[in-house]
Amino acid sequence: MRGFRHGPATVRWTGLLSACSVSALALAAGLSGVVGLAGTARAQDATAQAGTQAGAQAAAPALEQIVVTAQHKPEYEKDVPLAVTSLDAQTVDNLTSSGDDIRFLAARVPSLNVESSFGRTYPRFYIRGLGNPDFTYNAQQPVSVVSDDVVLENPILKAFPVFDVQDVEVLRGPQGTLFGRNTPAGVVKIDTRKPNDDYSGYVDLSYGNWNTVNFSGAVGGAIVPNILDFRASVLEERRDDWVHNVNPNTPYHRDLEGYTDTAARLQLLYKPTDTLDALLEVDGRALDGTARLFRANIIQPGTNKLVDGFRVDRVDFDGDNYQNLGTWGTHLTVNNDFGPVTLTSVSAYEHGSVRSRGDIDGGNFSAAVGSPFLSPGSNLFSDETSDSIPGLDQFTQEVRLQTNGDGPFFNQGGFFYFHEYLRVDSFSYNTDGSTAVSMNQTQGTESFGVFDSATYKVTDDLKLGAGIRFSTDSKDYNVGCFIGCFNPLKPTLHTNSSDTTFDLSATYSVTPDMNVYGRIATGYLAPALDGRNVEFDGFSGPAPLSVAKAETTTSYEIGLKSNLLQHRANLNLTAYAWNTDNLQLAAIGGSTQGTNLLNAKSAIGEGFEAEFEFKPTEQWLLTASGSYNFTQIQDSSLEVSPCSACTVTSPIDPVTGNVKINHNPLPNAPRWVLDGTARYSIPLNRNNEVYVLTDWSYRSTENFFLYQSKEFTGQSLLLGGLRVGYVDRDRGLEFAAYVHNILDNVKVTGAIDFDNLTGFVNDPRTYGVEVRYRF
Template identity: 85%
Template sequence: MTGGATPARAQNAATQTAAAPALEQIVVTAEHKPEYEKDVPIAVTSLNAQTLDVLTSSGDDIRFLASRVPSLNVESSFGRTYPRFYIRGLGNSDFTYNAQQPVSVVYDDVVVENPILKAFPIFDVQDVEVLRGPQGTLFGRNTPAGVVKVDSKRPNDDYSGFVDLSYGNYNTLDFTAAVGGAIIPNKLDFRLSVLEERRDDWVHNTNAATAYNKNLEGYTDTAARLQLLFKPTDTLDALLEFDGRSLDGTARVFRANVIQPGTNNLAPGFKVDQVNLDGDNYQNLGTWGTHLTINNDFGPVTLTSVSAYEHGSIRSRGDIDGGNFSVPPPLGTSGPNLFTDETSDSVPGLDQITQELRLSTNGDGRFFNQGGFFYFHEYLRVDSFSYNADGSTAVSMNQTQGTESFGVFDSATYKVTDDLTLGAGVRFSTDSKDYNVGCFIGCFNPIRPTLHTSDSDTTFDLTATYAVTPDMNVYGRIATGYLAPALDGRNVEFDGFSGPAPLSITKAETTTSYEVGLKSSLLNHRANLNLTAYAWDTDNLQLAAVGGSSQGTNLINAKSAIGEGFEVEFEYKPIDELLLTTSGSYNFTQIQDSSLEVGRCPFCTVTNPIDPVTGNVKINHNPLPNAPRWVVNGSARYSIPMNKDNEIYGLTDWSYRSTENFFLYSAKEFTGQSLLLGGLRIGYIDHARGFEVAGYVHNILDEVKVTGAVDFDNLTGFVNDPRTYGVELRYKF
């Protein structure tokens, strides 16, 4: 494994000359154009292809990005199909398929909104850029926390490719390959990339009475991408891409009684490879899409068009109460729950269409401008089921949601002097949603009327960058972001217990962020240091109040929330053979709403004030969920050259996040412990022949902690993967 993000800036020592600097300046496209990172007035971190290949060598999904860059967390209660991103503490723990998040994922310039699209594997990519803070001008709605931007390796005329195969414990197989080159030189190029990841079921279900799966946590995950780059003239190019994914595996494995009451420790006798479930568990996902990117250079300006269609479907079923035995027994009874709390969700159809047009000025003059138009359309249907203890259907319901969004934007920079550059951008966005929920079995009110929401907002950013020296820039940035209104009707399934439940409707969320930073190259280009300090304030923060005595979910708004902190990135190459990196962040978040209350687990140890009238928990001044205050990572790579073309290397990396709340309220049992993950990799590279062989260990300390929970009365939770290890072979041509 390799540490953090900063190795993305490192040049391979074998490709450098004696006169070249030890570290190169990384080029990013955070503003839709290639720029040196130090010149971009945004806190952006780039992970290059080499770093990403190493981090995913054990078949890890996109959650591997958690804690790999400052202020970034990624988690999921659905396993490999539903990542939730948090930047600077700002995110959304809502787990429904129509949820919207304040962190957007942009894959090859295509915005992917639905979580099953955000989970597309990262393979054969040029880099991943994490843009921290609101990106409400160039990337638009649903980016008040930031953007995770993934760029695939593009086709070119050079015939090249690679084959990468790793094999590890749990019969883990990770195969990636790519090939590309010219079909018609200087006119038509292609690149084909494939991924196959497999793991055996390694968690045994000890429930002898269950008729369902006895072994869990295995998967087969396959993805592919085909790109065709057509260059009919020197001023026109068109990139056509097709991609698809198929996943067959298990959903998240929930574990009853995994937490020791009154603490956040794992319960005595816990075994990571055993569960006791009485329900079924499976997960099947399929996605495919295509997009066309056209660039036409008209001389003074370039017109860019990005047209995309994405389709997805999924079936997922899990025993969400983890086996349903309770300690203490629920509601004063002496045995297990009467209901299995086994649920199944499926998306029979997800369709997303996007169209973006950008017009940008050319040349290296003092003035640069880009503006354009963005259109987004999505149709989503979700079918949900809950089951009785005998396996019969207790609740059957569905949700449909149609979304339309338009945006117009313009962004400009002006180089006032050779040292000072000013920038400004503005975007107008409008969103509308039509939402319907119907319940057919087990519900008080079977059919609900279609609801409609409509909202618009104007977001902006202002920036200033000053070159203190040729190797040091300071910048300041004020930016705003916007999250469209949200709708939810899942609580219709609980009407049989508590009467008609209202649909959840949240107002639009708006964020204002203030940021100052320093980006520098030091010690004759053998060290890079980036520093950032920020503060943000969000009005009408959208939150998901999960669980409580009704075991339902409500979408709510907090009047306000604040966040503040700092970020540090440092890398140092004292000698050609040694590269040291470290990065970290401190993120303070706080809910500010004295009237806000939420439900709670009936038997957990709540540490917040409880309203004596309602029995709910007051959450004013609580931190946001899944928002650790500290994120730190570091790495060290040492190379022993055998000759000018061969080297033996050793690499270790470590990532750390501090404690975090799983829910909006604070409870001893649902405060996740700090997590320290380390890795080690030892390998041999023959640069001349393009061959590499390595052995690796991930989670070398075998740290297993509760990383998420369901606040039922039986302290249900789920954990991270234990230690994995294996060998990897790679051949480049």
Template identity: 45%
Template structure:
């Protein structure tokens, strides 16, 4: 950002630095308030997190972390939103999907993976109830009956370890207790959407307690298919069910066991692609675009079933506590879509294809017919050993997966004309240790090490040849064997009882990845291990007699051999590759404050500047080169290879799906009315401009996106009953959030504006 531009309006970076600089003096400022005002003021409860595998006040944790719980979590998920509702609602977090509700892709500080393959690995790990959800399909499990969500930014390779160089998103369900409690919630809204969820828990005996939670969500199709005849008339509906049952055993000898079984069933529309969504030469929507209409000749559906179970055991042994965490997950899914986003093909003659130019038809499906994941962790931690406390453990991971990829001929009624299969067995184990030492009253040091070994045994075959692909062939075996040592070192200094300064350096690791889109490229591709070293410093504080809290951090990271995927090109291939280096730097700012006893405001902001640093790295660009030159307007330097493929050199480009700016704001105002409270809650998120792919093109540059939410309601009987009107994307912003680049400027868009009415009863 230039100095002249910054002078036109306040720079968020300058504002954040100024706030951070004033924090040491905040307690002194607070002393100027009157005693009466302090007595009447509402204070914030302490936020407890488990970012370091222990329950701690977020202020004491030397990591950039944001926690979401309570009413804020319920508001953001209003009306059946899937996990993508978190995107932009937390500094440095972006989430998108080309599979709709089933396959979220997470990005923290710009680090993520745009790969759509069901065998893809991601550098952001999702931990649900202490069990890693490795396959990207597992990461989409519905969000309901949760205590808290924590977003841990930066490498978390010591205590979590499993592919966490970018960070961790951690979900924690509400646990059973001896106290009977629960809730029931129902909402109805736009497009005949219905959301029903509830939970009940309590004691079964003096030692046993249980909690059961269920979720049902549906939305009717609201997008018309204007092409007829076709296999689909209406699209974008879904129906989803999920359930979780937990049993907790506790005795007086310090032993506890928490058992968890859960399942999910999803059916409906896959991601809806739109042909020639962009006007050539710009990222404006084409004239024919209408949000509630498409014209496709291929099938579009998605179905998913998943099951899982876990056992979390703990033994209080006096000076130490031993933990055992066992997890099992399995998922079966199939997603089919019209990838070209239109109908017909240009070679059929005028009027036989559209909208716009459709060089050739593309319809495909991907599925997981077989999948199982087993994980086991043993961990022992010290119990208040004085100036030094520690924890150490062992981790084992075993995943067996089969991926089916199908191709279909839309011009012949959708007959299958291609089938390839991948199979992979992934075994990994790790040993780790971490410790904290109180150097003095105000200064604490933490550090940790983790040794990981990761082995993959992979094979791929073409079982039925497809047009423009390889013939029946294979198997093509691939084996990888990698080991690495991750580590972190941090220090925390208490400037005063309310303000902590911290600094951290950490190294993360992601194991090699293997992928084979054999229907479109002849051989499997492999990306070697990547390593991240990150430097971070920050300040965390409680302000104004605990009426406000804030966190501010600055960071820089260097990625060696970053795993990237070149998605698309002429053959719709997905090629894994390594960049020599990638760089990122920026800041995060979080604040929560009672501006008045009736007005609670939260504010978040982040700046992420990312760059690919590899002079020789080039990737194929958009367009079906079988028929025509590139269909998009590439702004990178380009070259034509001997086989006629146009490639772009991507040195200096930002990472894909990595917005420089993310801002979010919520405000809740409530006033007593009768025996209850009338309230207004609004939330806003801004995501800056993004690149959809590794190369830069005018059409495939996503415009900034602003989405707002509104909730107006009344609660009574101490908040046990609530009736509220809610709206999501209330400005009805329409933006492309991703694209398919192999064919004809295909893109997909954000969710539409929705309104609804919700009733909640708690007991």
């Protein structure tokens, strides 16, 4: 069993344990108050049974209980001993109405952040501060994305559009037992709508500014009643270019940020008997769009503010910019009920390719002195690069055996196999567009895991759980340089690693509507390899490959989950603390203009999360959630190269000139994440209504890099939305108008620190109209 690190971290962990004690007291205080409410509710129930409040209770609105499949079986969210948030299909559809990609999840769930320096093709997830900002195509993340029980390992697979879904669940904390390697931070679990015998479907069409068109639709039903069902889903998202390149001499695109993004899914459900079913799914995606727009000198020196006169719709590039992606996959899920047990097999194959090219320096190398778009001021340079995956092939196989019935004992166990082959081609270009550097990387990965998880209901109120998993991971990695660089000192590397992860939990029912739980869990992130430093550092001689050892995480969590006020309110509270040994870090950029993988001796995190949902009347629905996440790197010997043009605030080593990062927060890990919504409806008759919905999200400041500086500390970001609509349930129609980012807040959300104050920003205000038809 892994514990917290002793030594220099002891003082900090003493504070952490004190904080957890305070959090526990706060939970206990909240529990006392909520128990009081529950007791009041029971008294009111008794009174109602006596007849004094029967009419009032009959009219009281109630929230539906949330059902999740976080443990591979349907359960009430209240009964699951881990922090999990579920976004239903309606919420997902509203948040993506203007064509938003999977980054729409950022700050919509406690402790969750999502960002990208690649645009729509490469999301990076962070849960409770744990994530990976590495931009290389073979980078691995501590947050796993699982769609219909299939892991999507590579970032270009994780970017698959979210449409026609049943729900999206975010599981916070290590999920090593049931979801395996590369889940020490958590899992984003996507479940699509499945076929059934009922003929049904929908059409959803929206139109917004910049000629944004978002169309999605689905249809399904029985082909052979009770035997063969189908569901077909399609998505088409388009947006015109709305950013103008003011460089009149460029031979490349003059207008940018448009895209055409198309995806489709076909599912066939075969049920030859009452005990056997097989679901075949085929999906695909094609994207033609723009890579991330890096913008030179957009940050005021000595601050983290945008420069005066910044225009989000203008750039001055001398390089090219485009992005093309294609993926497709097929899954086969078979369930065979043998009575006492059910055997489940999930087989999947995924294939993908992508090509992305961008003007990385973010400016015009030949721009006139004084131009606001001048590339990097006094240190002129031109940086235009392209990365592509000519071929990505992933195969996974999982077999699970789980017990059936309502008895006190439940068990599920099985094995998992993962195979991936990946090739990455990288190019760097001269100012005339000719190739200056050409290299490629290949990586083959094989992983195997065997696991078992069990729960036992000791009494009607107490349930205990335990799980264990053994995982192995093997990688073969090769780098080849062809133009402008040297082959690395060791062009081929092989890594082997293994780890045993576990979880222990206890759930106690204080009342029928309130549970408290505790959980200890561990997670494992396999070793990482990178060869891009060969491209950046290999001009003067052979450069070494970059390797990071496996990291392991131990997490402690306590929580409360409750239904209050005759199920008119839900309240969840969580306090947690985690420790990671050999934390994998990516040192990107700096004065060396390189990228290197590192291991910190340790990192810690602690915080709390709260979620509240309240339906005071039939017309009102209110939700609020929030989290506080503290993270800290703990390695007194670890240093990185800083930027040359920014105001560094971390301690500088006078001997090496590097920056010490001990006690710094993790990148892209805001302390505070808040979210809230309010919906008010005006019934016109029994089945028609007009409604107003507003949604808001907030994240506090965040650090972009491992070191700290004034310029590369992202400002807090508040995003608001408004939706006004009319619903005709008799005809299955809905008409709505929407606004996203209603305050038009545009902030720097990421940066490149090579040689200038280059950054990228979030989208400005978007708005439009939408019509939905459901049948």
